[in-house]
Amino acid sequence: MTHGPGTNGLILEEPLLWEKGKPGRMAYSMPPSDVPEETVDEELLGEGPDFPDLGELDVVRHYTRLSQWNFGIDTGMYPLGSCTMKYNPKINEKMAATPGLASAHPLLEPEFSQGILKLHYELQEYLARITGMDAVSLQPSAGAQGELTAMLMFAAYFRKKNEKRTKILIPDTAHGTNPASAALCGFTSIPLASGEKGILDPAAVKELMDDETVGIMVTNPNTLGLFEEHIREITDIVHERGGLVYGDGANMNAIMGIVDIKRCGIDAVHLNLHKTFSTPHGGGGPGSGPICVTAELAPYLPVPRVAASDNGYILETESEDSIGRVHGFFGNVSVLIRAYSYILSMGPANLKKASQLAVLNGAYVKARLLDTFALAYDRPCMHECVFSDARQQPFKVTTLDMAKRLIDHGYHPPTIYFPLVVSGAIMVEPTETECKDDLDTFIEVCKTIAQEATKEGERLREAPSITKVRRLDETQAARKPCLTG
Numbered sequence: 001m002t003h004g005p006g007t008n009g010l011i012l013e014e015p016l017l018w019e020k021g022k023p024g025r026m027a028y029s030m031p032p033s034d035v036p037e038e039t040v041d042e043e044l045l046g047e048g049p050d051f052p053d054l055g056e057l058d059v060v061r062h063y064t065r066l067s068q069w070n071f072g073i074d075t076g077m078y079p080l081g082s083c084t085m086k087y088n089p090k091i092n093e094k095m096a097a098t099p100g101l102a103s104a105h106p107l108l109e110p111e112f113s114q115g116i117l118k119l120h121y122e123l124q125e126y127l128a129r130i131t132g133m134d135a136v137s138l139q140p141s142a143g144a145q146g147e148l149t150a151m152l153m154f155a156a157y158f159r160k161k162n163e164k165r166t167k168i169l170i171p172d173t174a175h176g177t178n179p180a181s182a183a184l185c186g187f188t189s190i191p192l193a194s195g196e197k198g199i200l201d202p203a204a205v206k207e208l209m210d211d212e213t214v215g216i217m218v219t220n221p222n223t224l225g226l227f228e229e230h231i232r233e234i235t236d237i238v239h240e241r242g243g244l245v246y247g248d249g250a251n252m253n254a255i256m257g258i259v260d261i262k263r264c265g266i267d268a269v270h271l272n273l274h275k276t277f278s279t280p281h282g283g284g285g286p287g288s289g290p291i292c293v294t295a296e297l298a299p300y301l302p303v304p305r306v307a308a309s310d311n312g313y314i315l316e317t318e319s320e321d322s323i324g325r326v327h328g329f330f331g332n333v334s335v336l337i338r339a340y341s342y343i344l345s346m347g348p349a350n351l352k353k354a355s356q357l358a359v360l361n362g363a364y365v366k367a368r369l370l371d372t373f374a375l376a377y378d379r380p381c382m383h384e385c386v387f388s389d390a391r392q393q394p395f396k397v398t399t400l401d402m403a404k405r406l407i408d409h410g411y412h413p414p415t416i417y418f419p420l421v422v423s424g425a426i427m428v429e430p431t432e433t434e435c436k437d438d439l440d441t442f443i444e445v446c447k448t449i450a451q452e453a454t455k456e457g458e459r460l461r462e463a464p465s466i467t468k469v470r471r472l473d474e475t476q477a478a479r480k481p482c483l484t485g
């Protein structure tokens with residue numbers, strides 16, 4: 001029997017290029033050669049790569065179809081907690097592609113690169129103003145690398161003071177990258193349990209903070225979507241014992257223009273430009289995790305740094321206490337351009353409004369799903385809310401089943417089973433870019449799924465059922481990935 005191209009409407013099947021190719025097909029035609037033919041020693045050529053022969057249309061359709069299997073924020077809502085998958089306005093893409101910026105060569109002398117250096121300088125200034133901090137490095141190319149950079153600076157700071165400190169406090173509501181970054185610097189993570197309310201208890205910090213402890217890494221708002229209300233008290237405790245405070249600012253989308261991070265007592269904070277400041281991300285694409293620090297830590301920042309002088313913008317390459325470079329050249333510049341363009345196109349008032357709307361949307365989803373899913377901590381949330389599957393478990397339906405069922409309804413699943421402090425966590429971050437109508441549709445779908453759980457659990461346990469690929473054995477998929485289709 002001959003199969004048409006699809007088995008499910010216009011969800012097209014796609015063979016491998018090797019299965020599609022036919023010897024002799026090609027994607028170009030050349031005019032007849034007008035120079036004498038020469039023979040080449042076959043042995044020298046060897047066998048060559050095993051590439052299929054394909055026509056131009058074969059190749060175009062293949063890759064276009066594969067691109068249609070992708071899901072991204074431009075396709076639909078992507079309520080991934082802890083990752084701010086918001087819409088990134090296209091104007092910022094356009095700016096990043098501006099020929100003069102996109103082709104600026106990093107090895108050009110500063111006198112020929114004044115435009116891009118100005119952009120770096122002003123972005124440093126804007127990020128300093130947004131966080132309230134004194135100095136900025138744009139070099140780190142991810143949030144995790146920003147954390148590592150700051151940990152290296154903390155280590156250099158204590159080396160300079162001749163203090164030996166090797167432990168660091170990490171709350172159970174921290175992002176997984178925090179302990180990893182600390183470990184790379186040789187620090188031992190000391191787990192710090194969050195209190196009953198899902199936030200840190202200053203007394204617990206006081207008990208663990210001693211003269212051998214570097215300090216603490218705090219994510220605020222934390223990964224439960226809750227604001228650490230005692231942050232100033234906690235940072236005072238750490239400073240009293242001579243320690244330093246690291247702020248994980250990946251959740252800046254909730255507090256732009258609202259919280260002054262320096263006044264919270266934070267010594268260094270990273271921002272995720274690809275989350276908060278408009279760069280499409282996911283799948284390991286380029287990111288940027290600038291760090292913003294207090295004047296006291298500024299001498300330890302990576303070099304080179306862009307500075308303003310009477311003769312224009314210059315590169316400061318020498319600094320006695322600097323930890324050195326953490327990136328070739330200046331960081332992921334195209335991400336920096338998008339952030340610069342985003343900040344300028346929004347302006348201070350709209351950056352603040354974006355955070356207010358992000359929090360409003362988080363609170364709205366939380367309020368409307370209160371009767372649907374169990375809430376982990378019933379407190380005012382910030383930009384994201386964390387539910388659990390406690391109400392569905394009696395029907396033998398789990399968080400994973402419901403997340404998979406959301407795919408059938410056209411949604412990327414939320415973050416699940418994280419943070420670890422909540423059993424069966426479902427973490428939803430709607431972001432400010434979703435309108436109320438779209439939030440309402442998402443909420444209705446969640447309610448439908450919860451309803452299904454009570455009566456048609458089997459259906460959920462088999463979800464997703466209308467996708468190209470059904471439920472995978474996730475352990476096998478991670479351990480033994482099949483990369484050829």
Ligand SMILES: *Cc1c(COP(=O)(O)O)cnc(C)c1O
Pocket residue numbers: 082083141142143144145175177219223248250251272287289
């Ligand atoms: C995303 C995230 C990070 C890590 O950032 P990457 O750019 O993915 O390395 C760190 N902390 C928190 C709270 C995050 O959400």
